[in-house]
Amino acid sequence: MRRLRLLTAGESHGPGMTGILEGLPAGLRISTRGVDRDLARRQHGYGSGRRMLIERDRVEWTAGLRFGRTLGSPLAFSILNRDWQNWRDRMSVEAADGARRPKPVTLARPGHADLAGAIKYDTGDIRDVLERASARSTTPRVCAGAVCRQLLANAGVRIWSFVDQLGTIRAFPDAEDPLTEVAPDWWRQDLARPTPLRCPDPDAETAMQAEIDAVSAAGDSIGGSFVVVVEGLPIGLGSSAEWDTRVDSALAGAVMGIQAVKGVEIGLGFGVVSKRGSQVHDEVDSGRSSRWERRTNRAGGVEGGMTNGEPVVVRAAVKPVATLRKPLDAVDLHTGQRGRAHIERSDVAILPRAAIVGEAMVALVLADALLTSFGADTMSDLRAAVRRRRARSVRPRATDGAASE
Secondary structure, three states, X not given: OOOOEEEEEOOOOOOEEEEEEEOOOXXXXXXXXXXXXXXXXXXXXXXXXXXXXXXXXXXEEEEOEEOOEEOOOOEEEEEEOHHHHHOOOOOOOOOOOOOOOOOOOOEOOOOOOHHHHHHHOOOOOOHHHHHHHOHHHHHHHXXXXXXXXXXXXXXXXXXXXXXXXXXXXXXXXXXXXXXXXXXXOHHHHHHHOOOOOOOOOHHHHHHHHHHHHHHHHOOOOOOEEEEEEEEOOOOOOEOOOOHHHOHHHHHHHHHHOOOOEEEEEEOOHHHHHHOOHHHOOOOEOOOOOOOOOEOOOOOOOEEOOEEOOOOEEEEEEEOOOOOOOOOOEEEEOOOOOEEEOOOOOOOOOOHHHHHHHHHHHHHHHHXXXXXXXXXXXXXXXXXXXXXXXXXXXXXXXXXXXXXXX
């Protein structure tokens, strides 16, 4: 990111999670209730483990706010880990000799950071690695993303998400583009009364829940995919000038950085492989709208590394969680003996919660792109710059007699 910088710290079972978000303009009114709502959304979803019954995530601001508005200085915050009370001895920050240290974790889980991290950091206790690699570290990212969501809302931008596939079960399986089947006000219902899996297809959601139950009974885990949609973005965020200024490059990297995400698509994504150009590119509608509207949105709202005014659509593939109640084979770090991988309290499916993290990462990237494009030090400057961009994004009217549809 070029304008915003986010630094986070904290271990899964440590005292808490911490974040510092630098680069926000002065004068952004932050709703703490709105941030806490997104933190709560990250905690809920069918297939979640018991940890979510313990935590009650709430943000505590420690710097950068006065009377509910940003000052333009770094915004600092923390989120308490309630489960820390159960881990004080095992996660103590104080020095401890061998007799007082807990038994080390030595059997690495296939698919997790355990083995590579233990070798990289030269540790004989995998807990030194897994605590930070845990998805608990997404909590401050969701907090920062919630702040960026509120900044984007000042520019008329809305972000929402849904689960579109779990295992082999797809939402709206007969639709060429499942997004077109989602009710226009579904995002509003999702905020007010989310379904257990946050899937907009009721039949698919029922089948998904049954599949999670079966997977759980087998001691296994399951993955799938989620979609993040962003509406109302100004045209021209990002740049075609350099590879690292392209907004699609930043979006893909940010979403790929979420734990368990193994693939990212924007628009048709890998679907373009089997199609011809005439089936891929989006024609501009020559109707009477004052906007540069497209007849389709196969590009997912991004062309040439820049937003084109259509909704940005990002899809992420999420692998099954690496911790299994019936664990896979592993080799002990200390003895070299074969054993069963370490079992850590975990989830069966993370898709509903991963989608909320996806919203946060997309919000971070697009807030950064907005501020990079308009260079605002205050919210009033930003709103004025966005208005100017929208004013010059009006499509000229077709002259009388011109072809129209």
